[in-house]
Amino acid sequence: MAITNGPLLNSVPAAVQQTLSTNYLDLNGSAGWGQQYLPDLMEKEAEVFGPRTISGFLSKVGAEESMTADQVIWSEQGRLHLSYKAKVESTTTIMLQSDIDESNYAVGGLGTDHGVRVNDTIIISDANQLVKAIVTVVAASGLITVAPYGDETIVDTDTNKGTTVLVYGSEYGKGQSYNPATGYSAAGTESRGANEPSFKTYSNKPIILKDYYEVSGSDASRIGWVEVAAEEGQSGYLWYLKAEADTRARFNDYLEMSMLEGVLGDDDTTATNVDTMLGASTGSTVGTEGLFAAIESRGNLTSGITGVNAATDLAEFDAILAEFDKQGAIEENMMFVNRATSLAMDDMLASMNSYGAGGTSYGVFDNEEDMALNLGFSGFRRGSYDFYKSDFRYLNDLATRGGINAASAANAIRGVIIPAGTSTVYDQQLGKNLKRPFLHVRYRASQTDNRKMKTWTTGSVGASTSALDAMQVHMLSERCLVTQGANNFMLMK
Numbered sequence: 001m002a003i004t005n006g007p008l009l010n011s012v013p014a015a016v017q018q019t020l021s022t023n024y025l026d027l028n029g030s031a032g033w034g035q036q037y038l039p040d041l042m043e044k045e046a047e048v049f050g051p052r053t054i055s056g057f058l059s060k061v062g063a064e065e066s067m068t069a070d071q072v073i074w075s076e077q078g079r080l081h082l083s084y085k086a087k088v089e090s091t092t093t094i095m096l097q098s099d100i101d102e103s104n105y106a107v108g109g110l111g112t113d114h115g116v117r118v119n120d121t122i123i124i125s126d127a128n129q130l131v132k133a134i135v136t137v138v139a140a141s142g143l144i145t146v147a148p149y150g151d152e153t154i155v156d157t158d159t160n161k162g163t164t165v166l167v168y169g170s171e172y173g174k175g176q177s178y179n180p181a182t183g184y185s186a187a188g189t190e191s192r193g194a195n196e197p198s199f200k201t202y203s204n205k206p207i208i209l210k211d212y213y214e215v216s217g218s219d220a221s222r223i224g225w226v227e228v229a230a231e232e233g234q235s236g237y238l239w240y241l242k243a244e245a246d247t248r249a250r251f252n253d254y255l256e257m258s259m260l261e262g263v264l265g266d267d268d269t270t271a272t273n274v275d276t277m278l279g280a281s282t283g284s285t286v287g288t289e290g291l292f293a294a295i296e297s298r299g300n301l302t303s304g305i306t307g308v309n310a311a312t313d314l315a316e317f318d319a320i321l322a323e324f325d326k327q328g329a330i331e332e333n334m335m336f337v338n339r340a341t342s343l344a345m346d347d348m349l350a351s352m353n354s355y356g357a358g359g360t361s362y363g364v365f366d367n368e369e370d371m372a373l374n375l376g377f378s379g380f381r382r383g384s385y386d387f388y389k390s391d392f393r394y395l396n397d398l399a400t401r402g403g404i405n406a407a408s409a410a411n412a413i414r415g416v417i418i419p420a421g422t423s424t425v426y427d428q429q430l431g432k433n434l435k436r437p438f439l440h441v442r443y444r445a446s447q448t449d450n451r452k453m454k455t456w457t458t459g460s461v462g463a464s465t466s467a468l469d470a471m472q473v474h475m476l477s478e479r480c481l482v483t484q485g486a487n488n489f490m491l492m493k
Contacts, residue, residue, distance in 0.1 A: 064452070082167040084097070087158065087160050087162060118135055123164075125163065204289045206442065207262065207480065208478045217460060247475075252453075256394075260290050300489065349377045413491065419438055438488065452479070
């Protein structure tokens with residue numbers, strides 16, 4: 001309905017609050033508010049994405065600890081028993097090429113970097129044979145000569161890492177002994193002394209993360225406030241502080257995402273663009289090793305039995321258990337997975353229920369007609385292992401890893417399995433063994449400066465520290481992630 005504007009002030013007021021053309025007040029003449037109904041301003045901001053932050057994962061499974069150096073170094077126990085990957089050179093000789101984890105693989109042999117001694121009894125096993133023998137000669141190159149028990153003949157496979165050699169004991173004749181001081185003889189034989197316990201040393205370096213928020217002095221004094229709800233649960237009419245809260249929440253997410261996605265750069269002698277960008281010297285190490293990179297480098301990977309989705313059936317979990325049995329066999333594990341994998345696990349567990357074919361019973365209760373059906377599972381036990389399942393928002397959110405998962409199945413990460421509890425490691429800085437969670441964040445801190453999450457304000461708005469007609473809120477952190485015992489982790493791709 002069109003309104004015919006009268007004089008600047010209509011002289012026919014309405015008796016009740018009713019919008020009529022005769023009592024319309026034109027605040028700016030005929031060029032002003034020419035609409036019958038003004039827009040209805042909804043002051044409260046709509047939260048259409050729910051909780052937008054993804055941080056909190058590391059706080060559930062790890063701890064935080066300060067550091068003062070540019071690098072953190074820790075040592076992890078080696079395996080107790082002597083087991084090696086090897087190549088059968090002949091019917092009597094075997095070249096030891098690496099330990100069972102293949103972390104020190106050498107085509108030409110391990111040299112003296114192994115614990116096999118003369119008179120050790122060993123198992124020689126591969127796809128073609130299983131032979132038990134005694135070691136007669138240990139050469140400096142890592143080549144051992146063996147004599148099978150009984151009439152077995154060792155098959156010469158000549159395949160790198162194709163054979164497993166396990167020391168299971170030793171046997172000596174009456175009155176026989178060995179002299180630890182003899183060392184290698186001219187004939188290549190060796191009488192070795194006691195085996196030293198093995199350990200592995202790892203390191204990581206922190207990275208510096210920065211961000212800042214800025215609002216001009218004029219905008220800081222605006223009165224067009226909007227009612228907001230911050231991610232921390234606070235609410236109110238704080239327009240420019242709302243933007244600062246968003247910047248801070250995003251920076252907190254960056255702190256966690258960097259610990260998950262970080263990778264180490266090359267440390268060779270060639271200058272790279274990253275070195276130039278960061279002002280690092282040629283050949284220095286840049287970046288930091290995040291959780292995903294640590295598991296891919298030192299842990300375990302699974303892509304599911306079908307290769308489409310992880311943990312879609314019990315056979316996949318049986319394969320995971322078999323892999324954990326080879327490692328630390330830690331009984332309690334936490335699974336952080338995306339939605340598709342979570343639902344696949346629920347369906348897998350539901351199919352184990354003898355009453356589940358008709359969808360009538362999940363869990364330990366019998367569903368009634370008026371009872372809400374619980375179609376989800378928070379955990380289960382298989383064999384001697386307990387698994388606790390939780391959704392990982394970072395892998396679902398379209399603006400984070402969820403978008404990458406949706407765009408490329410080949411690059412998707414479906415979830416991660418993390419052992420619960422603590423590990424005992426030797427801290428080289430403190431010089432003693434410590435118990436720590438398998439995951440913990442190290443941040444730079446000293447008596448004068450704590451860089452865990454450092455915030456300061458500059459400008460002329462509020463605290464006047466410069467001539468800048470604005471307020472700048474700066475945020476900085478320097479940290480890295482320590483992933484201990486990565487061999488007990490599983491990345492689900």
